[in-house]
Amino acid sequence: MSEPAPDLTKASAPSGPPVPLSVQRTAAWAWRLLLICAAVAVAVWVIGALKVVIVPIAIAVLVTVLLSPVVGFFQRRLRMSRAVASAVGLVGLIVLVVALLTVAGASMVRGFGDLWDEASAGVDKVTAWLADGPLQLSDQDIAKWADKLQDLAGSGGGSGFLTGALHGAVTLGHVAAGTLICIFCTFFFLLDGRTIWAWLVGLLPRGSREHVHQAARRGLVTLGAYTRTQILVAAVDAIGIGIGAAILQVPLALPLAILVFLGSFVPIVGALATGTIAVLVALVAQGPWVALIMLGVVLLVQQIEGHVLQPFLMGHAVSLHPVAVLLAVAAGSLVAGILGALFAVPIVAVVNTVLLYLHGHDKFPQLGHDDHVAVRGRGHPMLDRSIAQFAESKAADIASEEELGAGPAVGKDASPVADAGDGR
Template identity: 65%
Template sequence: MSTPRRGWRGRPRPGEPATPAPVLHEGDLASGDTPPGWTAEQSVAPSVRAAAAWSWRFLLIAAATAAGLWVVGFFKVIVVSVAIALLLTVLLAPVARFLHARLRFPRGLASITSVLLLLAVVSGLVVLAGRSIASGFGDLYDQASAGVDEALAWLSDGPLGLSTDQLDDLVQQGRDQISENASSLVSGALTVTTTVGHVAAGALITLFCTFFFLLDGRTIWTWLVGLLPISVRERVHQAGRRGIVTLSGYTRTQILVAFVDATGIGLGAAILGVPLAVPLATLVFVGSFIPIVGAIATGSVAVLVALVAQGPVVALLMLGVVLLVQQIEGHVLQPFLMGHAVSLHPVAVLLVVAAGSLAAGIVGALFAVPIAAVLNTVVLYLHGHDKFPELGTDDHVTLRPPGVYGRRRGIGRGRVRAGAGGSDPAAGLEPGGARGAGGARRGPDGPTGRS
């Protein structure tokens, strides 16, 4: 009887009898020998083979992820600038759409006006905070000096009983440490100078990208999706629309949460007579963009300023204000607003923020939650779970092949319904969708871009 032919992985083909496994007895094989009729792979337990297959694939994915993170870290100035520009784009898109559709501004003028309005708001906050710092820092310095003198008097007259000579020796040791570490201070100043240069370059890149994302975001998105194989373009396009909706919801909700935190802590500081109330409120507003951790860290700065300026009683009251604001954020704003916007559990948010801060410091903590929220939406859609079924798939885009970018026509075919009304922020980077306030666009007739 001939041995039946075997198919993939040694399984018998349909209609052929299976070969029974050889019956082995103790002593039939020497130690380390392979049973007759078995391959070396069959002699390994299936669980071990499965674990090995998972292991090398996991190691390969980890190596690719590490390489990608290294590339991102090397180009961090550009990557961070583009990420901030994307956040600003989803924030300013309604403004640009209003100027273009309602006030009949040309698209370029509406985009540049939106960017200029953002610069005006930021500049106004900086000027307001700067004046408050300039007027209140002198008083705060005097109060801090008086507090240091009181602390030295307590060290001398209190239970420690330090003599004046001992205190002078401690002060002199501090001065000697500063003198010995002068070179480190100089190198630190040079590092700060380099950082300031990077910040300036990043700010220019951010403004430049924000303007062109507002002006021509849909064309840029179309070109990027056109780099992919034709069979996956539609799914990637629809996933990208939903990712933009999630990013837009996160950005607007986080601004609202940060405004509530800053207003509550700033008003509390002003009522208690804590100096630098406006700069403290501005600091809390910026810090609140790091969920859970940011407002607590910046609120502790307000408590420290109250302790230095007004004493322990006012500091305790300021701490109560910070905790009250945090309770409102944690039990009202985060569950109802942020939870709906990002669909992430608070434990997941905390772990993502911690991982982002460990990987990339403050920048990682800032971008960890929006990145996780967008990835969650995109991955769920690609696996069949649509978080935004109301968007549908009516925003079809006939994509040109990569490289055909110079001609502006041919981005879509017919009327783009999702963008025609101006209510869908997911039709690419440019939430308005179709060019014009609801006009139709003619484009290529086929998926290859041929007219």
């Protein structure tokens, strides 16, 4: 009697318990998230390595979004060509920025001497308080601490000074190169931005071009709304703190207002930091009571920005919660410092709009889908070039045959050998 055949299915079955479905799905999500994080890390590293080029291009995009309505106005109302309108708009913005910096610099130079004298007097008062106050520090102790602070600020003596000077020269060169790149890119973005965008979209697979174009249109609207709203918020901060400093007769009120305006482009943090400078100037120039009043003015302006301007204007423009704005600024400053804090909110706002559209939620349905970008055809560039060269050579052969004639030569052009043969 034969033995029954063994059950191979049972023998090959795993001995351990099966992996739960939840663990399988978690593992699948985990390695995908790790790949995404690795890709983001590589992208951040590339941006950091090429920041001298990428940062000016990003600023050029912001300036282009800001100047596009102005260029359109010049074209419609003043009948300028696109190139002339772009040049006039860009030059006008440069003149405005240079004028603001010139006014701020001149005011700062005029008031710096008086402010320095007042700061010296304030230091003398603090020194007298340290000697006569509850600390009862002697002149030797004060001199010792002053020497330590001086050594700390010196960063290692002459070598530290030389290193700082070299670093400053390199930074100045980067700023100059970045400024030229920004101006150059801004002009051509204004002049030929549609063609540049069509070329970029043409690099994508054909099935995704239209989706990317429509999503980018929504992102551009978000970026424009952010830029205009941030300028309005910065202007309100600068006017509020500047008027408060002028009423309190704080020196350098105009330069402080311009500094607050520039600093306010970093949401939440920028106006607070520049307002702190105004409080310190008031403390040195006018004393602690005026400094307290100046602090109250800065906090009042910050409350108006945080509870009125940011929720109603910025929240409506970019559709981001204030917590998201704060976290974006914190993460951007942690990754890339001041530049990261400056670009964090617009990047998050644009990415939010684009992702929502790609997932079926259109924040700007009034834009429609009638705008289509013209891209290249289906042909392959190398194949198209080869076909064109072959067609040209074929056309040249046909033209030469028609010029010389396909039949036998007759008349004066006939060969004498052929004539002798005909005579026989």
